[in-house]
Amino acid sequence: MIKYLVYLIGFMFILTTGSCSKSNSNKESNSKKADVVIKIDTKGEPTLVIFDAAHCTYCKKLKNDIDNNPQVKKRLKQMSVYFVHIDEDNKYMLMHNKEYIELSTKEMEKALGYGGGTPFVVIMDKDSNIITKLPGYLRPKYFSKALDYVLTKSYDKMSLGEYLNSK
Numbered sequence: 001m002i003k004y005l006v007y008l009i010g011f012m013f014i015l016t017t018g019s020c021s022k023s024n025s026n027k028e029s030n031s032k033k034a035d036v037v038i039k040i041d042t043k044g045e046p047t048l049v050i051f052d053a054a055h056c057t058y059c060k061k062l063k064n065d066i067d068n069n070p071q072v073k074k075r076l077k078q079m080s081v082y083f084v085h086i087d088e089d090n091k092y093m094l095m096h097n098k099e100y101i102e103l104s105t106k107e108m109e110k111a112l113g114y115g116g117g118t119p120f121v122v123i124m125d126k127d128s129n130i131i132t133k134l135p136g137y138l139r140p141k142y143f144s145k146a147l148d149y150v151l152t153k154s155y156d157k158m159s160l161g162e163y164l165n166s167k
Contacts, residue, residue, distance in 0.1 A: 020056035020118045037102065039093040040082050044126045046150045047080040049112060051120040053087050058137035059119045069140040075147040084108050086118065095128040123150050131155050 040049060052059035065072050066081065084092065084105060092108050093100040103111060112122045113133060121134040123146075131150055138146065142164070149155060149163045158166075 037091040042126045043080050047124045049082050049122045051084045051114050053118045056118045062119045065140045071144040132160050
């Protein structure tokens, strides 16, 4: 039991240190206004929606991994990737019940269960159903494994935690 608690505390520590706080980025005076409407189109494939912030160091690391890490890039070729900048007031079109609905940045946060820290990755299936959420930054090795979990459709058989422990 104690061993389990130590692992749990360690895991929670990693999650909280691998993300940036939302508190500094969401003040009304810092919000950028945009007239752009971003359509979140799954294109019939798994889709990542990544909540990030301009001030977030871990978001920059994740973006760098997405752009430059060969293992991550290889997996993302089979997926669609969209960014929701929490410090910008954008509009998004998101599939819901086979119809697109328009949402503000705040509404996207609520609709996809954004947890408050950045980066925050939501992975959806081709029908915009949420498969899993990844709070905080994951090193490329673990991020790639999480992407494999989705690409192999292992979510039909087991939780992400079970999948990661089996690898």
